Amino acid sequence: MRLLREGHEVFGYDGMTRYYDPKLKEARLARLAAFPNFRQTLGMLEDQEKLRAAVAEARPEVMLHLAAQAGVRYSLENPKAYVDSNLVGSWALLEAAREARPAHLLLASTSSIYGANAKIPFSELDRAEEPLTLYAASKKAMEAVAHSYAHLHGIPTTAFRFFTVYGPWGRPDMAPLKFATAILENREIEIYGHGRMSRDFTYVGDLVESILDLARIAPAESNRVPEIDSLSAQAPFRAVNIGGGEPVGLMAFVETLERLLGRPARRKMLPMQQGDVPRTFADPALLLALTGRKPQTSLEEGLREFVDWLLEHRRGLDEAA
Numbered sequence: 001m002r003l004l005r006e007g008h009e010v011f012g013y014d015g016m017t018r019y020y021d022p023k024l025k026e027a028r029l030a031r032l033a034a035f036p037n038f039r040q041t042l043g044m045l046e047d048q049e050k051l052r053a054a055v056a057e058a059r060p061e062v063m064l065h066l067a068a069q070a071g072v073r074y075s076l077e078n079p080k081a082y083v084d085s086n087l088v089g090s091w092a093l094l095e096a097a098r099e100a101r102p103a104h105l106l107l108a109s110t111s112s113i114y115g116a117n118a119k120i121p122f123s124e125l126d127r128a129e130e131p132l133t134l135y136a137a138s139k140k141a142m143e144a145v146a147h148s149y150a151h152l153h154g155i156p157t158t159a160f161r162f163f164t165v166y167g168p169w170g171r172p173d174m175a176p177l178k179f180a181t182a183i184l185e186n187r188e189i190e191i192y193g194h195g196r197m198s199r200d201f202t203y204v205g206d207l208v209e210s211i212l213d214l215a216r217i218a219p220a221e222s223n224r225v226p227e228i229d230s231l232s233a234q235a236p237f238r239a240v241n242i243g244g245g246e247p248v249g250l251m252a253f254v255e256t257l258e259r260l261l262g263r264p265a266r267r268k269m270l271p272m273q274q275g276d277v278p279r280t281f282a283d284p285a286l287l288l289a290l291t292g293r294k295p296q297t298s299l300e301e302g303l304r305e306f307v308d309w310l311l312e313h314r315r316g317l318d319e320a321a
């Protein structure tokens with residue numbers, strides 16, 4: 001939306017998978033399709049021919065790879081979806097990039113690759129060799145394969161590691177939308193790890209700013225940051241955390257949501273789920289050094305925007321029903 005409003009030409013490619021209700025995806029797409037400078041192809045990344053043709057038609061200056069099988073817990077249920085989308089699909093995208101030769105390729109990776117690292121905050125230079133889920137492992141593998149493509153084919157590539165992104169139009173399988181919907185419908189919310197977990201929540205508006213800032217900084221020796229840079233010595237490849245570095249406890253998150261919704265949550269306390277990590281905590285120093293800013297929206301402010309959107313969205317659904 002932001003790029004379209006700025007007048008850029010945007011080509012979308014998405015398989016509209018059924019991981020969660022595609023109606024939400026269709027509603028998002030309808031908002032994009034209202035712009036004359038937006039075009040899109042419905043297709044899976046693994047459909048290599050279709051992807052290649054779409055990318056060749058778009059002739060992108062910048063490629064932004066956000067499509068993935070996301071979700072930490074679902075990777076225990078349906079591992080194949082992660083292999084297909086995140087390994088085979090991301091490889092197909094790299095092949096398409098090899099032909100299209102964009103000035104910059106940006107890939108969405110994740111804080112999950114830091115696993116249960118004890119050293120906090122998580123820095124891009126930390127070891128991230130112990131992924132706890134196939135989701136994390138598939139993203140780590142994508143980074144490694146992309147590094148080899150950056151080296152072999154000279155494609156400038158930035159892998160950004162997102163930290164728990166939330167906000168309007170967010171994913172229904174993530175805590176903000178799942179919990180808020182349950183609270184509004186007076187259903188129990190399941191709180192894992194007995195609530196003793198914390199997350200470095202990132203407001204989606206801040207994420208957009210960071211992505212656009214980074215899109216203008218293709219990795220190169222000329223922009224190497226002394227001491228803290230993950231820029232490869234072998235390739236124009238860099239990994240960057242996008243997170244504010246201000247983790248919030250799960251219970252404080254639930255209490256903020258209750259306050260904003262004006263209703264109490266019915267809590268069901270449960271042990272930690274397999275594959276979950278106790279905390280995420282970004283070191284934003286590299287992002288800050290490269291772009292001059294980092295995500296700053298407080299959880300309170302961001303959740304207020306999210307709740308306003310949710311109430312409005314639900315009113316729209318009620319009227320349509």
Ligand SMILES: NC(=O)c1ccc[n+]([C@@H]2O[C@H](COP(=O)([O-])OP(=O)(O)OC[C@H]3O[C@@H](n4cnc5c(N)ncnc54)[C@H](O)[C@@H]3O)[C@@H](O)[C@H]2O)c1
Nearest residue numbers: 014015016017044045066067068070085108110162164165
């Ligand atoms: N939301 C977060 O907190 C978070 C955190 C870390 C990383 N990420 C990463 O950010 C990216 C965007 O995540 P999101 O939260 O918007 O998830 P999302 O599920 O809402 O969006 C992913 C999109 O990819 C599409 N897709 C999935 N597999 C595909 C395939 N094989 N071919 C074509 N399209 C496919 C889906 O239809 C969906 O629209 C993902 O790469 C995700 O792994 C997100």
